[in-house]
Amino acid sequence: MTRPPLAVLKLPLLLLLAALLLAAGGLLWGQREAKEAETALQHQQTALNQARQQLDRSRQQQQLIATHLADYQAVVARGFVGTEDRLAWIEAVQLANRDAGLYGLNYRLMPRTASPPTLAQGLPLGQTRMELTLPLLVETDLTRFLDALKTRAPGVVRVQGCRLSHPDNASFEAANRPHLQAECDLLWFTVATATEGHHE
Amino acid sequence: MIMFEHRLLLFATPRQIGILDWRPGHMHWLGEFPASAEGLAAFRKIVVKHARLPMLLVADTVDEDYRSEVLPHVQGHARDELLARKLKQVFRNTRFTGAWRQARETAGRRDDRYLLAALPDAEWLTPWLSVLHSERVPLAGITPLALAYQHLLEKLREQSSHTLLACRLNNGLRLSYYHNGLLRFSRLIGGDTPTQLPGNAADEIAKTQLYLSGQRILPREARLHVLLLDPTGQLDSAQAQLNADPAFSTRLVDMPSLARALRIPDDFLAATPEVAPLAAIAGEVLKLNLAPPELLQPHTEFRWRRGLHAAAGIVAVLGLGLTATYWLHARDLDDQARQLAQQYQQFDSRYQAIARTFPTQAMAPEQLIQTVSLARQLDSAQTDVAALLATIGQSLLAAPDITLDSLNWTEESPVSSGEVRVSLDAGLTPFDGNYRAAMQRIEGFMHTLQAMPGVQDVSLRSSPVNADSSSTLSGKTLNADVADAPAARFSLSLLYREARR
Numbered sequence: 001m002t003r004p005p006l007a008v009l010k011l012p013l014l015l016l017l018a019a020l021l022l023a024a025g026g027l028l029w030g031q032r033e034a035k036e037a038e039t040a041l042q043h044q045q046t047a048l049n050q051a052r053q054q055l056d057r058s059r060q061q062q063q064l065i066a067t068h069l070a071d072y073q074a075v076v077a078r079g080f081v082g083t084e085d086r087l088a089w090i091e092a093v094q095l096a097n098r099d100a101g102l103y104g105l106n107y108r109l110m111p112r113t114a115s116p117p118t119l120a121q122g123l124p125l126g127q128t129r130m131e132l133t134l135p136l137l138v139e140t141d142l143t144r145f146l147d148a149l150k151t152r153a154p155g156v157v158r159v160q161g162c163r164l165s166h167p168d169n170a171s172f173e174a175a176n177r178p179h180l181q182a183e184c185d186l187l188w189f190t191v192a193t194a195t196e197g198h199h200e
Numbered sequence: 201m202i203m204f205e206h207r208l209l210l211f212a213t214p215r216q217i218g219i220l221d222w223r224p225g226h227m228h229w230l231g232e233f234p235a236s237a238e239g240l241a242a243f244r245k246i247v248v249k250h251a252r253l254p255m256l257l258v259a260d261t262v263d264e265d266y267r268s269e270v271l272p273h274v275q276g277h278a279r280d281e282l283l284a285r286k287l288k289q290v291f292r293n294t295r296f297t298g299a300w301r302q303a304r305e306t307a308g309r310r311d312d313r314y315l316l317a318a319l320p321d322a323e324w325l326t327p328w329l330s331v332l333h334s335e336r337v338p339l340a341g342i343t344p345l346a347l348a349y350q351h352l353l354e355k356l357r358e359q360s361s362h363t364l365l366a367c368r369l370n371n372g373l374r375l376s377y378y379h380n381g382l383l384r385f386s387r388l389i390g391g392d393t394p395t396q397l398p399g400n401a402a403d404e405i406a407k408t409q410l411y412l413s414g415q416r417i418l419p420r421e422a423r424l425h426v427l428l429l430d431p432t433g434q435l436d437s438a439q440a441q442l443n444a445d446p447a448f449s450t451r452l453v454d455m456p457s458l459a460r461a462l463r464i465p466d467d468f469l470a471a472t473p474e475v476a477p478l479a480a481i482a483g484e485v486l487k488l489n490l491a492p493p494e495l496l497q498p499h500t501e502f503r504w505r506r507g508l509h510a511a512a513g514i515v516a517v518l519g520l521g522l523t524a525t526y527w528l529h530a531r532d533l534d535d536q537a538r539q540l541a542q543q544y545q546q547f548d549s550r551y552q553a554i555a556r557t558f559p560t561q562a563m564a565p566e567q568l569i570q571t572v573s574l575a576r577q578l579d580s581a582q583t584d585v586a587a588l589l590a591t592i593g594q595s596l597l598a599a600p601d602i603t604l605d606s607l608n609w610t611e612e613s614p615v616s617s618g619e620v621r622v623s624l625d626a627g628l629t630p631f632d633g634n635y636r637a638a639m640q641r642i643e644g645f646m647h648t649l650q651a652m653p654g655v656q657d658v659s660l661r662s663s664p665v666n667a668d669s670s671s672t673l674s675g676k677t678l679n680a681d682v683a684d685a686p687a688a689r690f691s692l693s694l695l696y697r698e699a700r701r
Contacts, residue, residue, distance in 0.1 A: 004497070004500055004501040004504050008501050008504075008505070009501075009504055009505065009508060012504070012505045012508030012509055012512065013508060015508065015509060015512040016508050016511055016512040016515065018512070019511075019512035019513070019515040019516040019519070020512075020515055020519075022516055022519055022520075023515050023516060023518060023519020023520070023522075023523075024519070026519045026520060026522070026523030027519060027522055027523055027526070029523065029526075030522065030523040030524075030525070030526025030527050030530070031526055033526060033527055033530040034526045034527075034529050034530040034533065036530070037529075037530040037531075037533035037534050037537065038533055040533070040534070040537050041533045041534075041536055041537040041540070044537040044540040044541055044544065045540055047540075047544055048540045048543055048544045048547065051543075051544050051547035051548050051551065052547055054547070054551050055547045055550055055551045055554070058551050058554040058555060059554060061554075061558070061565035061566070062554050062557060062558070064565055064566075064568075064569050065558060065559065065565050065568065068568060068569050068572045069559060069568075071572040071575075071576075072568045072569075072571060072572050075571060075572060075575040078575075080571070080575050081563075081571060116613075118613075119574075119613070120574075121570060121574065122567075122570070123567060123570055123571060123574060125574065139589050139593075140586070140589070142585060142589075143585045143586040143589065146585055150582070156575055156578045156579060158578060158582060158611070159582065159583060159585070159611070160610065160611050161608070161609055161610030161611055161620075162585070162608070162609060163606060163607070163608040164606060164607040164608070165605065165606035165607075166605060166606070189578055191571050191574070193563060
């Protein structure tokens with residue numbers, strides 16, 4: 001087919017060009033619409049997954065809270081959570097000494113330090129060392145004192161170690177006078193709360 | 201190949217021209233116009249009205265010439281030039297000529313076999329063509345009526361090798377010879393000839409057979425199959441005469457069969473028998489075109505325009521289709537996103553409802569659980585001091601000559617396995633200065649300790665005497681009865697695995 005003059009085909013060529021432009025424009029617009037919709041769908045899918053996970057987690061938390069809330073409130077009441085109550089601890093050792101019928105004691109509370117990470121497990125756990133020195137008549141006085149302290153202790157306390165010795169190296173006398181001395185290291189544990197952390 | 205398009209078919213004879221408006225499955229006879237001033241004016245009106253439609257002119261005239269030629273096989277521009285030279289050589293200055301490459305020889309040089317055709321005296325066409333040219337009508341071509349009849353044979357499924365179609369139309373008898381379905385020769389015997397007599401029609405057919413045989417167009421031994429087609433029925437009686445001759449076989453084509461083959465109504469065909477060849481060729485590709493190139497220029501432009509319009513339409517439709525597909529896909533995605541958003545709202549409201557039930561604690565629920573767990577862990581596993589003292593005491597009872605000076609125990613870690621490190625300082629009393637015996641007694645005490653439950657890893661941290669070669673050793677020996685003999689002091693270390701409560 002021989003080609004006719006270009007002038008004759010001007011209008012059809014313009015129509016073809018317009019159709020090409022229309023098609024290209026439509027395609028680009030359609031692709032952009034589809035891509036935007038796809039992106040929005042992906043975002044929505046991600047948000048939905050997160051919401052689903054959050055809901056699942058909240059259900060688990062709800063169950064955990066229902067199971068452990070009473071225990072938590074108990075440890076809060078004991079003073080394990082929050083600021084340390086040093087006066088209560090001093091009172092506790094004094095009362096334990098009295099309950100055990102001992103002869104007084106000397107105490108020394110150190111500044112609170114952070115517990116080792118292996119023990120804290122991510123919690124803001126702190127520990128306060130209390131050094132006790134108390135005279136004893138017999139070795140079992142120490143066990144009685146420690147049992148009494150366990151009863152009286154308002155928080156979570158552990159006996160890290162004790163030393164029993166004869167301070168004066170005196171010979172045994174049949175008199176009601178203590179000739180043994182116990183030196184014990186206690187660790188009082190407390191978990192700081194967020195509000196407490198902010199105050200500090 | 202059927203061209204699905206709307207077109208006008210012009211059936212031109214020296215006396216008149218008829219117009220058929222055709223499109224696939226539909227046709228309409230627009231009328232006949234005599235070759236007069238009035239007829240030409242009426243024809244112009246119709247043409248102007250349909251000037252945008254392509255038109256094909258089918259010429260039915262006595263003045264037509266056919267020639268079979270075998271030419272070398274060439275292609276492209278060389279073929280065009282070869283055919284132009286050949287047409288000029290055969291038909292000299294005839295304006296309406298054309299060549300149709302019908303087949304290729306199977307032997308020898310494998311030349312091409314052509315049918316050359318011409319309308320030697322076609323002045324009668326000029327007024328009609330002038331109208332078409334002045335209105336710039338896209339004339340697709342000019343073709344002889346015999347070619348239209350070839351397509352009619354195809355429609356009638358006529359498959360004889362040597363076929364002679366005798367067709368009576370407009371008071372004329374056209375005899376066309378087809379070899380293997382391809383046009384080889386045709387002649388029109390005008391209406392003034394005595395073909396109105398049936399016997400004469402048979403004679404004309406016999407003469408034509410002789411002519412074809414004489415020109416070696418028809419092999420001498422070939423039996424000619426004659427198709428008789430006459431809407432007026434005047435050729436019916438010729439059939440008996442032809443059948444009497446063994447050189448012929450005949451078939452009379454009646455109008456209903458023809459109408460069925462062409463798929464046109466019987467009454468329409470009966471009223472206008474001219475539409476039969478036009479309907480047969482209407483949807484076919486034109487094989488033999490006698491129109492000179494200058495007359496075909498508007499059609500070329502028409503085809504380019506139509507092609508570009510079609511391309512534009514296809515591009516637009518495809519573009520719109522794809523755009524619509526993308527848009528629908530986007531809407532589908534939007535719907536999905538909307539559904540997800542609704543689900544998100546449901547999940548979030550459920551979460552909010554659950555979160556409202558959480559106690560207003562200062563720490564997260566996980567930390568709450570952890571805190572309880574840690575408190576339990578720290579509360580448990582306290583050193584059983586009484587058990588430790590009892591263990592040490594029992595060991596000392598078994599060794600009355602050993603005096604305990606101090607006892608020290610330390611918990612390795614609150615989360616240890618329950619072991620405490622115990623250190624004890626003691627002395628041997630009385631001590632007579634015999635360190636060998638003292639060491640034996642200390643070792644005995646260590647064995648006693650080691651045997652106690654929960655005790656392990658008993659070791660001597662310091663002994664009464666340091667017999668190491670790298671240190672100085674001094675002292676004095678004592679008598680056994682010395683009363684104030686000093687004690688032999690030593691230190692032990694052990695691990696005690698306490699009983700956890």
